[in-house]
Amino acid sequence: MSAASIIFYIVAAFILGTGILAVTTRKIFRASIWLLFSLIGIAALYFWMQLEFLAAVQIIVYVGGIVVLIIFSIFLTIKSGDEMPKPILTRSIFAALAVLFGSGFLLRLISLYTFKPTSTTVFNLNVNQIGIQMLDTKNYGYLLPFELISMLLLAAMIGCIVIAMKSKDKDATTFQNTIQ
Amino acid sequence: MSEIPLTHILFLSTGLFFIGVYGLFTRRNMITMLMSVELMLNSVNINFVAFNKYLYPEKLDGIFFTIFVITIAAAEAAVAIAIIINLYRSHHSIDVEDASEMKY
Numbered sequence: 001m002s003a004a005s006i007i008f009y010i011v012a013a014f015i016l017g018t019g020i021l022a023v024t025t026r027k028i029f030r031a032s033i034w035l036l037f038s039l040i041g042i043a044a045l046y047f048w049m050q051l052e053f054l055a056a057v058q059i060i061v062y063v064g065g066i067v068v069l070i071i072f073s074i075f076l077t078i079k080s081g082d083e084m085p086k087p088i089l090t091r092s093i094f095a096a097l098a099v100l101f102g103s104g105f106l107l108r109l110i111s112l113y114t115f116k117p118t119s120t121t122v123f124n125l126n127v128n129q130i131g132i133q134m135l136d137t138k139n140y141g142y143l144l145p146f147e148l149i150s151m152l153l154l155a156a157m158i159g160c161i162v163i164a165m166k167s168k169d170k171d172a173t174t175f176q177n178t179i180q
Numbered sequence: 181m182s183e184i185p186l187t188h189i190l191f192l193s194t195g196l197f198f199i200g201v202y203g204l205f206t207r208r209n210m211i212t213m214l215m216s217v218e219l220m221l222n223s224v225n226i227n228f229v230a231f232n233k234y235l236y237p238e239k240l241d242g243i244f245f246t247i248f249v250i251t252i253a254a255a256e257a258a259v260a261i262a263i264i265i266n267l268y269r270s271h272h273s274i275d276v277e278d279a280s281e282m283k284y
Contacts, residue, residue, distance in 0.1 A: 001183075002183060004183070004184070005183050005184050008184050008188070012188075012192045015192065015196060016192070016195050016196065016199065019195075019196055019199040019200075019219055020199055022199075022203070022215060022219065023199055023200070023202055023203030023206070023207070023212070023215075023216055023219070024203075028209065028211060028212060031212055031215060032211075032215065035215045035218065035219070038196075038219065038222075039218075039222065042222050042225070042226065045192075045226065046229065049229060049230070049233055051229060051233075051243070054229065054243065054246060054247070057247065057250060058225075058250065061250050061251075061253075061254050062218070062222075062250070062253075065254055065257075066218065066253070066254060066257045069257060069258065069261055070211060070214065070215065070257070070261070072261075073211060073261045073264055073265060074211055076265060076268070077211070077264065077265065077268045077274050078209075078211075078274065084207075084209055084212075087206040087207070087208070091205065091206060092205075092206045094205075095201075095202050095205035095206050096202065098201070098205065099198045099199075099201055099202045099205075102198060102201070103194055103195065103198040106194050106198075107191060107194055110187050110190045110191065110194065111187055111191075113187075115186050115187070115234065115235060116235075117234060117235050117236075117237070118235060118236055119236075119237060119238055121237050121238050122237060123232075123233045123234075123237035123238075125240075125243065129240060130240060130243060130244075133240055133244070134244065140241075142244050145244075145248060149248055149251050149252070152251075152252065152255055153251065153254075153255055156255035156256075156258055156259050157258070159259055159262070160258050160259055160261075160262040161262075163259070163262040163263055163266050164262040164265050164266055166269075
């Protein structure tokens with residue numbers, strides 16, 4: 001067993017352990033911190049696969065963006081020190097059963113299947129190549145999805161502002177009511 | 181690197197996906213449900229990357245799908261948190277059991 005495989009198993013155990021803690025701990029702030037560790041572990045897995053670009057994207061977007069957003073919303077909505085109520089016993093039992101059967105089925109299916117690589121060339125991620133193919137209109141380029149994604153991000157941004165915005169009329173009426 | 185078979189990486193992503201499924205089933209708080217969904221999306225990303233690296237090493241399609249999934253997950257988290265904050269304003273709770281006006 002070489003060092004690379006030992007590192008893989010350590011990273012895998014780290015991801016799974018922190019993931020389990022993230023979904024089972026009853027303090028919501030701790031759950032978000034465990035989620036943060038799990039996402040960092042996935043970035044480490046990308047580093048281990050020598051995909052430095054994806055690992056950097058993972059850290060920037062998830063760790064720097066989504067988890068910070070989640071922590072902000074926790075502070076805005078609930079008392080983060082309080083413990084959440086325990087899940088109902090029957091619900092957690094049936095969830096565990098569904099997870100056990102589903103994962104057992106899938107793990108067996110994966111272990112029985114033999115994956116055959118289509119070619120023997122060594123995978124080498126070049127950021128140059130990603131940029132060229134991302135903005136290419138021919139040769140299986142990804143220009144159309146790229147533009148669609150940018151429109152989606154714009155729509156999501158405007159939608160967030162509209163949804164989370166307080167309506168001014170209601171504020172004005174409640175203000176008048178409080179004055180009267 | 182090559183001594184780890186592809187199946188072990190798939191075992192890891194399967195485990196992570198079902199951890200997310202368990203969290204989605206048992207939690208009733210909207211923020212923690214959102215966190216479970218993020219775990220599931222990440223397991224899908226691991227699958228895309230592993231298939232690309234091990235089975236189609238001369239192509240980049242898995243990498244592109246991973247990048248797009250990360251982008252859409254960011255947009256989804258932002259919209260979900262806007263909805264959660266709006267729900268908190270109207271119900272003073274983000275428990276999904278409390279928002280049951282349209283249930284029946």
